[in-house]
Amino acid sequence: MAASLPLDPAHRPTKPRLVILGSGWGATSLLKNIDTAKYEVVVVSPTNYFLFTPLLPSATVGTIELRSLIEPMRRMLKRIDGRFIECEASDIDFDRCTVRIQDKSGHTADLPYDKLVIAVGSTTHNMGVPGVEHCHQLKTFSDAASIRHKIMDNFERAALPTTSPEERARLLSFVVCGGGPTGVEFAAELHEFLTEDLVNYFPEIPVSDVRMSIIQSQDHILNTYDRIISEYAEKHLKSTSIDIVTRSRVTRVEPDHIVVKRKGPDGKLLNEETILPFGLCLWSTGIGMRPLVRKAKEHLGEAQQKARALATDNQLRVRGVPAENVYAIGDCASIENPRLLDRIVEFFVDADTNKDGVLDRQEFARLGEELKRKYPHTTEHLNKLNALFDEFDVDHSGTLDKQELRVMLESIDRQMTALPATAQVASQQGKYMARKLNKLSDHAKYASAVGYVFPRDEEANDPFNYRHLGSLAYIGNAAVADFGAGRAYTGGWVGKYLWRGAYWNEQISLRTRVLLSIDWAKELLFGRDISRA
Ligand SMILES: Cc1cc2nc3c(=O)[nH]c(=O)nc-3n(C[C@H](O)[C@H](O)[C@H](O)COP(=O)(O)OP(=O)(O)OC[C@H]3O[C@@H](n4cnc5c(N)ncnc54)[C@H](O)[C@@H]3O)c2cc1C
Numbered sequence: 001m002a003a004s005l006p007l008d009p010a011h012r013p014t015k016p017r018l019v020i021l022g023s024g025w026g027a028t029s030l031l032k033n034i035d036t037a038k039y040e041v042v043v044v045s046p047t048n049y050f051l052f053t054p055l056l057p058s059a060t061v062g063t064i065e066l067r068s069l070i071e072p073m074r075r076m077l078k079r080i081d082g083r084f085i086e087c088e089a090s091d092i093d094f095d096r097c098t099v100r101i102q103d104k105s106g107h108t109a110d111l112p113y114d115k116l117v118i119a120v121g122s123t124t125h126n127m128g129v130p131g132v133e134h135c136h137q138l139k140t141f142s143d144a145a146s147i148r149h150k151i152m153d154n155f156e157r158a159a160l161p162t163t164s165p166e167e168r169a170r171l172l173s174f175v176v177c178g179g180g181p182t183g184v185e186f187a188a189e190l191h192e193f194l195t196e197d198l199v200n201y202f203p204e205i206p207v208s209d210v211r212m213s214i215i216q217s218q219d220h221i222l223n224t225y226d227r228i229i230s231e232y233a234e235k236h237l238k239s240t241s242i243d244i245v246t247r248s249r250v251t252r253v254e255p256d257h258i259v260v261k262r263k264g265p266d267g268k269l270l271n272e273e274t275i276l277p278f279g280l281c282l283w284s285t286g287i288g289m290r291p292l293v294r295k296a297k298e299h300l301g302e303a304q305q306k307a308r309a310l311a312t313d314n315q316l317r318v319r320g321v322p323a324e325n326v327y328a329i330g331d332c333a334s335i336e337n338p339r340l341l342d343r344i345v346e347f348f349v350d351a352d353t354n355k356d357g358v359l360d361r362q363e364f365a366r367l368g369e370e371l372k373r374k375y376p377h378t379t380e381h382l383n384k385l386n387a388l389f390d391e392f393d394v395d396h397s398g399t400l401d402k403q404e405l406r407v408m409l410e411s412i413d414r415q416m417t418a419l420p421a422t423a424q425v426a427s428q429q430g431k432y433m434a435r436k437l438n439k440l441s442d443h444a445k446y447a448s449a450v451g452y453v454f455p456r457d458e459e460a461n462d463p464f465n466y467r468h469l470g471s472l473a474y475i476g477n478a479a480v481a482d483f484g485a486g487r488a489y490t491g492g493w494v495g496k497y498l499w500r501g502a503y504w505n506e507q508i509s510l511r512t513r514v515l516l517s518i519d520w521a522k523e524l525l526f527g528r529d530i531s532r533a
Pocket residue numbers: 021022023024025026027044045046047049053054055056057087088089090119120121122138139140181182290292329330331332421422423424425426472
């Protein structure tokens with residue numbers, strides 16, 4: 001007998017239903033680790049595949065084929081006996097515990113859940129700049145395909161004898177708005193394509209006729225990386241004749257040019273405008289909210305104060321959902337950690353075990369360990385407890401009074417920053433969610449009137465703790481890696497192959513590993529494909 005569909009009225013729960021919205025990094029990491037003996041897993045996503053985004057810039061120039069970067073969801077779900085629904089989640093009813101799903105023809109249905117994980121990622125943020133719709137973006141399979149097509153289109157048109165010199169110059173101008181990893185990697189890949197392949201097949205277009213610019217509003221490109229890395233990347237890219245325009249903002253985009261204003265010494269924009277014509281402009285500045293996320297935030301009202309994401313607590317539960325059965329992970333979520341300072345009185349009273357009104361080293365060490373356990377995001381700042389004690393014991397009394405502890409907690413609170421929107425964060429959160437859900441289900445009980453009842457998350461698991469394993473970026477026959485705490489790696493050919501090795505290793509299946517290896521071998525032997533197919 002065929003298994004009943006998740007929406008079938010005859011469907012009777014034999015185990016709690018876990019609905020996952022999205023088929024990206026967060027969702028697949030959860031799927032790889034969830035115990036499907038404990039949950040009926042249903043994935044809802046408008047894309048029926050997982051996309052390996054870090055190598056998307058390589059696919060825009062044909063270093064690798066786009067299909068080598070995707071893994072079908074149904075293939076993944078077959079292994080774990082999960083269900084896939086190719087729909088967009090358009091709304092969530094947090095009281096009835098249902099998700100409104102909508103197929104490509106606009107038909108809708110309501111899908112009930114016992115536990116819901118929102119992992120719908122993000123959109124590109126237009127930063128309020130008019131005309132961004134004239135730019136390309138690089139987030140999806142079709143974005144990369146259309147960039148690849150456009151590059152070849154521009155070169156073929158520029159090579160036509162009927163094209164005017166002005167039009168030719170415009171067609172061969174490539175502008176990247178945003179000096180983050182995506183923009184930098186795209187510029188680097190494009191430059192490699194130009195100098196290693198196109199130059200051989202377009203004798204009528206000398207390399208010097210092609211102009212590439214990166215516009216960055218900050219002082220440096222890759223500004224979230226260690227300073228050594230951004231400086232190395234800038235030097236490397238400038239040596240390849242990519243124009244790096246820092247401290248400048250794009251104020252308007254027209255169909256064939258952008259308008260740029262420089263920042264003055266005080267950070268304010270100067271009046272003078274520079275016009276940069278483009279044949280292709282990539283917009284890659286920051287991330288924005290998906291419509292579903294915006295709607296969910298509206299439903300949850302006051303509890304949702306974060307500007308560009310769903311606010312969660314440190315158990316990744318979406319704030320403001322009374323049933324505490326909805327979680328958000330990855331780019332669409334942001335953890336709202338409690339401020340340590342708000343609880344100073346409680347911390348101080350509990351830690352001061354001998355009640356002498358000050359904390360000695362032992363009392364402070366116990367408090368430090370307790371804080372690390374309850375608030376894992378503070379671990380990095382509480383690792384060197386003795387040094388911290390000495391730094392904030394300003395009167396050198398060998399003890400900390402309440403005022404000294406206050407200054408210390410204030411300083412730690414200030415250093416807490418939001419987690420970056422990366423695959424690494426989404427992956428770790430997906431894995432954390434799977435482990436927690438596996439544990440929670442052990443104690444779930446079914447009651448016919450209310451459905452499955454779970455224990456509180458705190459009883460099953462510690463809060464989420466992110467471990468930074470390093471950020472990589474490819475800068476064209478060289479790569480950089482930032483491992484945090486001032487540990488950085490910059491390297492040429494060795495870096496390039498280490499970078500490739502790292503992503504080969506990260507592949508989600510043997511199939512994509514094989515496809516990637518073939519693509520890299522093809523590129524080495526025959527160069528990149530330059531057909532405008
Ligand atoms: C070009 C590029 C390069 C990158 N390079 C790196 C890198 O080198 N290292 C790194 O750590 N990070 C990198 N990132 C960032 C990384 O891709 C994201 O942080 C990561 O994808 C976030 O994972 P996620 O699960 O939150 O969202 P995504 O992976 O974006 O997945 C979101 C999923 O939700 C689906 N969806 C959208 N709307 C709905 C809806 N309404 N209902 C249901 N499903 C929906 C989408 O189809 C998609 O399947 C890169 C991103 C890009 C675009």
